[in-house]
Amino acid sequence: MSASKTKPIRWGMVGGGRGSQIGYIHHSAALRDSTFELVAGAFDIDPERGRAFGVDLGLDEARSYPEYAAMFAAEAERPDGIEAVSVATPNNTHFAICKAALEHGLHVVCEKPLCFTVSEAQELKALSQARHKIVGVTYGYAGHQMIEQARAMVKNGDLGEIRIVNLQFAHGFHSAPVEDQNPSTRWRVDPTTAGPSYVLGDVGTHPLYISEVILPHLTIKRLMCARQSFVKSRAPLEDNAVTLMEYDNGAIATVWSSAVNAGSMHGQKVRIVGEKASIEWWDERPNQLSYEVQGEPARILERGMGYLYPEARIDDRIGGGHPEGLFEAWANLYRRFGFAINKEHGLAPDGIEGLAFPGIDAGLEGVRWVENCVRSADAGGVWVDYL
Amino acid sequence: MSASKTKPIRWGMVGGGRGSQIGYIHHSAALRDSTFELVAGAFDIDPERGRAFGVDLGLDEARSYPEYAAMFAAEAERPDGIEAVSVATPNNTHFAICKAALEHGLHVVCEKPLCFTVSEAQELKALSQARHKIVGVTYGYAGHQMIEQARAMVKNGDLGEIRIVNLQFAHGFHSAPVEDQNPSTRWRVDPTTAGPSYVLGDVGTHPLYISEVILPHLTIKRLMCARQSFVKSRAPLEDNAVTLMEYDNGAIATVWSSAVNAGSMHGQKVRIVGEKASIEWWDERPNQLSYEVQGEPARILERGMGYLYPEARIDDRIGGGHPEGLFEAWANLYRRFGFAINKEHGLAPDGIEGLAFPGIDAGLEGVRWVENCVRSADAGGVWVDYL
Amino acid sequence: MSASKTKPIRWGMVGGGRGSQIGYIHHSAALRDSTFELVAGAFDIDPERGRAFGVDLGLDEARSYPEYAAMFAAEAERPDGIEAVSVATPNNTHFAICKAALEHGLHVVCEKPLCFTVSEAQELKALSQARHKIVGVTYGYAGHQMIEQARAMVKNGDLGEIRIVNLQFAHGFHSAPVEDQNPSTRWRVDPTTAGPSYVLGDVGTHPLYISEVILPHLTIKRLMCARQSFVKSRAPLEDNAVTLMEYDNGAIATVWSSAVNAGSMHGQKVRIVGEKASIEWWDERPNQLSYEVQGEPARILERGMGYLYPEARIDDRIGGGHPEGLFEAWANLYRRFGFAINKEHGLAPDGIEGLAFPGIDAGLEGVRWVENCVRSADAGGVWVDYL
Amino acid sequence: MSASKTKPIRWGMVGGGRGSQIGYIHHSAALRDSTFELVAGAFDIDPERGRAFGVDLGLDEARSYPEYAAMFAAEAERPDGIEAVSVATPNNTHFAICKAALEHGLHVVCEKPLCFTVSEAQELKALSQARHKIVGVTYGYAGHQMIEQARAMVKNGDLGEIRIVNLQFAHGFHSAPVEDQNPSTRWRVDPTTAGPSYVLGDVGTHPLYISEVILPHLTIKRLMCARQSFVKSRAPLEDNAVTLMEYDNGAIATVWSSAVNAGSMHGQKVRIVGEKASIEWWDERPNQLSYEVQGEPARILERGMGYLYPEARIDDRIGGGHPEGLFEAWANLYRRFGFAINKEHGLAPDGIEGLAFPGIDAGLEGVRWVENCVRSADAGGVWVDYL
């Protein structure tokens, strides 16, 4: 990876404060390779804790704001104000914060799920288009280089026509009602803060987005979904769900979303079966991709190697054999967000232009998928046309 | 494993002739440990080829019959005639051959699927009860020792209440229309010889039976099934199918049956998720069982070790560390068939009495499951009550 | 695998009685596929227990002998007397029993180590040649089909010139002084019964023989060995040893032999590194062979598949995907012993002639290797020329 | 991981310029979490290329120096001059650059091997002590959290007395003479630039240092080493080496160092065998540690989990299940370097004080080990007392 030549983008954060699950990886990824520069933040629902956290991160005290509206207003007044903001707060706040950010002329990187409904997502999309602002959504796993390899393989016909897609993100960390002790879990199982689903939106949308990256030519025609609340107090939100989908080309997909897959760590896996070969990827071994041609020995493809497609090598930082992890995947995405923003600003983005970029449409599709799943599940697990 | 003390049971075979897929493992397993003794056979649809094959196997030429009806009749006349017969012919012949065998007073070991319809299976069941004859069905993988371990673990509450059951048997050997060249595949994709399904019955019933062994206390309430013929000429028979099932306790199951999972070898896997822990077993590594307690490191249980439940050690032939394979699994089943037969004969079966035994009910349940899956699939993949 | 056409060879056993570690696999492997037929035995150091065991195995009571000398004498008198005998007793008895067997005109299958010294082995070799009798040695793992694949790959130049050979058989079952309770371990750590070494001979010779099979063109020039008795009461016998070897072509090898590799199951692994590629085999996953060409994705070769070399498919019983285990490996060796014997008898052995066959020279080489290792170790771990 | 409260340390780099193998990870790790701040550099042997690279990294042009001596001199004059420097140049320059840096009052982070001889290393050690400066050495893999877990397990007696240590770093990237095309390889196989060894120093010292971290209580008594130049033009430098070592407690170790292990990726593995249990770690799966208690199922310990020892959780950035990679390992080390420097400066280092820190002694021990190995190898692979 070569050093970037553009100036870092002035950037702020909403949420992701001390003790939050996902805050650290946002700034770690954004600052990596100096794509962004952290200059402001409203990190916490507790203003004082948020302010102190920002100062610890090295922020100017005045720019460690008590809440996001104040930040957007104040920064808009500054000549050196933020150009972009990331939103890493609980789900119920995403829509309002993103909307306010766009209205203040900011590019936005928002956590998934982008919002609660397709119509909200469409409103954000319209706004972003009107304002010529980028909206990125942090489907972070998609930044792994082997996902680009998978995409290139499908595109180049290495698998033949696609037949079967098996997706899962099924961990076990919430097998017991841990929400009683853990606030990061508590809001996830409450519809007012989490939205219409728990695991479908929280974990299922990750491999779903990866499937969109690898299989851009396929369209979901109909799906059915069964969801369960094995910890009963979580109802109506599900802690486990199985979704079946039919694509327009006749391919079939399953998606297993779970937080009660006891003893499993991440459990995010993607298997794509074509008429000639299959590929399989597992996010706990993200540097490998299994490539299985029918009638030949299975091959283990390794990140960083010369035999990969060029798209899969662009983000290489360290060569093959050295394991890269989730932080590099996120940093890759943030680089793509940065390049997209710089392009809007008329700067020449180079090199990584073709790489998968989870923008506003990826955010919208995730919300749409959850909406369809919930509609099916709440009707008793029936097939519904994909709307 | 201690040496057996009972005399070998006089035994014959129908089908499983030279070049057949599954014939070798039948006699290899039956003769292992001298449970059975091969004294007669009607091995082939081609009488002459069958006769020659029997002679090569060491049979008396006169008892290597041109066809099964002749065998049943002639053997019934002999004082040293066969007591039991195994049926390893294409599916469409099972019902007639089993029926004839029972009517001739023989114990039967039949290949799966036992027959085409539940009512046929019930007829065989009634006949076997009336004649006091054993009917065994060769769900061979269930003979692996780690399946007994899994069963004991569930029974002893190591997993807690069961929540999720993931079953699959999804190989890739028939990704292309190999039936054009291969007669063993050809009859499988033709409803007149294969019956109402291809992969559901051919492979899906294997992990289904394993789930019955491990989870005897669960009852399927309803299911839905989507089936596809990715090689179009196979329609109406499917080469891929996904089944969802709901159990009476609220648990959910998925079953993936496939012959077009390109590049996969066997692909038979069973994962059982409980509220406390999960277990996972893979038939290509049959000596291991993954045991994953939420919040603890995953454990790899190994066949033959002292820490297993006693049920899992009864069939140990060689101790831990030495891999046993499919032949031992089948030999274990044939030992159980033998003990069951000896018990009917008033001989004292010892030691292995509690071990899983795929009898007439297992055969019937497999046929019932296929029938329900097909009913759902043919109605468009809708939920159907399990009948 | 096709049915054999020759008559079973009349066969007896010495040792391998009830409760012995290795007795079961000998008769299971010999009887498999009717290569041999068990007609006599002297199974136990305890005459009465041995007699009862033979009867349980179905022997004529008169031919279940109290001790081997009586058996050899009596069988030699019978027109239907045994033609071959297997020896599965503790090490210190092998030489005398094999010698007596050969002198009685019997073919012999002997357990490793064949005897205690090279000069004893040479005496047995001379005797076997003089009498035109086969001596087979049960390096059982070498019967796995993937070992034939490895051999063919080296022969065909797939690896290029060989550079590095890493061998290990390092289990952990004797980490503690279990010999206090376990007679099968007790004799192994006593030089009067075990011979000049424990783990070198007991486990190390297994991968050593496999390396001889795969690399017939390499000759050991010199070696050095360090051995340890971590359980002190085992001294002078070692429970762990590391051997370094130099081959005539400049390649280097390491051999790790251990019974105190705590927590390891078998731990038998063979890695062969050539200038172009490496292969790696692990006896706990015997159906796979890793093939790693430098600069290409690693490939997992699977037993039973069409892409293997023909030599690797001869012994296939069940096709790819179905795991075969140690019992098939042993049965393959016994088939080769049987064919070799039949060939001596003027019968036409077909098909498997080129396959690796651990005969008298393999037995002798194992003894030689141990002798060299011990000579080095006892001189303080110095390099010694390979004699 | 909590946000740091100390100000970033002003930091420069020597070497690690555009296209270098290891430059990127140095600044990526140092800048991570704002432990350091890059303010100067002399990145390249080619002054102009180095200058341009520094500017691309965002440096003030004036502080992107043409060579290190100029940098040390100029920065020493500035009130905001660098406080610390990292050295990522070919081996032959380390001694001179480190010496000059220390003489200019800088803390140093140096690449391994620290220098060519023990006496050079001792000179650097004396200088660093006289100047009260930290010298860190980037044995980067040691920063993985599971290494701390391994260390804590040994310390807490989970393995019992240590018996066997198996170390390897054996990749295959230089199986062919790639140095003809690749300058990063070329200097490695030339003694004037690489020093007295190639793979011993280049890769073998990595797992050696890890063993020192995990087993601080063991002392090497004697060793022997055989080294080979499989690509002949590399002689006298080796591209493969096997080292045997005896510790003062009677334990035995092997170290396999290689660049010609064809088809292997990293191949860095550490296995520690105790009387009760073994642990095994592999740098390509750095988030896992296998823990194998004799007589119990093997356990897979996972990074980030609550059951680990506290030392293994201090550096957790993202929780269990999310894979961390080599960049986090290096960032952890750089944090420790930073805290050590801050401590010298009288600032209170907290939290991570007990964690393994590869300082001047680690650097010296690596050089000493290579010296002993070479002495043994050049004497024909004899045992030498460890000096």
Ligand SMILES: NC(=O)c1ccc[n+]([C@@H]2O[C@H](COP(=O)([O-])OP(=O)(O)OC[C@H]3O[C@@H](n4cnc5c(N)ncnc54)[C@H](O)[C@@H]3O)[C@@H](O)[C@H]2O)c1
């Ligand atoms: N992309 C991923 O892989 C991934 C992983 C985890 C979480 N997430 C998403 O990230 C978001 C945050 O999840 P989390 O697990 O970090 O939650 P969390 O509960 O651990 O942390 C939420 C943080 O947001 C702060 N916050 C809440 N409301 C705020 C407000 N109005 N203004 C400013 N700060 C506010 C809280 O103080 C806290 O610091 C969620 O939308 C979640 O779905 C994504």
Ligand SMILES: NC(=O)c1ccc[n+]([C@@H]2O[C@H](COP(=O)([O-])OP(=O)(O)OC[C@H]3O[C@@H](n4cnc5c(N)ncnc54)[C@H](O)[C@@H]3O)[C@@H](O)[C@H]2O)c1
């Ligand atoms: N349990 C398992 O794991 C497993 C695996 C494979 C096959 N099977 C089942 O075994 C049965 C046989 O399958 P296969 O793959 O071996 O088929 P195959 O086509 O390879 O062999 C069928 C054999 O039956 C013989 N045959 C056919 N009709 C006959 C008749 N009327 N009388 C005597 N012999 C006759 C044929 O000559 C041939 O030898 C099927 O029901 C199949 O579902 C089970």
Ligand SMILES: NC(=O)c1ccc[n+]([C@@H]2O[C@H](COP(=O)([O-])OP(=O)(O)OC[C@H]3O[C@@H](n4cnc5c(N)ncnc54)[C@H](O)[C@@H]3O)[C@@H](O)[C@H]2O)c1
């Ligand atoms: N090839 C392999 O993989 C393998 C594996 C295990 C053992 N072995 C070898 O097999 C041999 C036996 O080992 P084991 O572990 O089965 O030993 P064991 O102690 O478990 O059994 C030895 C058997 O030999 C019988 N015996 C002893 N002396 C006898 C005599 N004079 N006459 C008749 N029977 C006698 C004993 O009664 C007992 O049944 C050893 O040489 C050992 O090295 C080989």
Ligand SMILES: NC(=O)c1ccc[n+]([C@@H]2O[C@H](COP(=O)([O-])OP(=O)(O)OC[C@H]3O[C@@H](n4cnc5c(N)ncnc54)[C@H](O)[C@@H]3O)[C@@H](O)[C@H]2O)c1
């Ligand atoms: N810790 C590790 O895991 C690890 C991994 C790889 C390399 N290394 C070590 O890092 C060092 C560098 O190795 P590399 O593979 O990056 O080498 P490289 O040849 O790829 O790069 C060397 C860099 O140093 C620059 N350089 C050379 N002489 C210089 C000088 N006098 N002043 C300034 N810059 C100079 C070169 O221009 C080049 O940018 C070596 O000592 C090597 O052993 C360590």
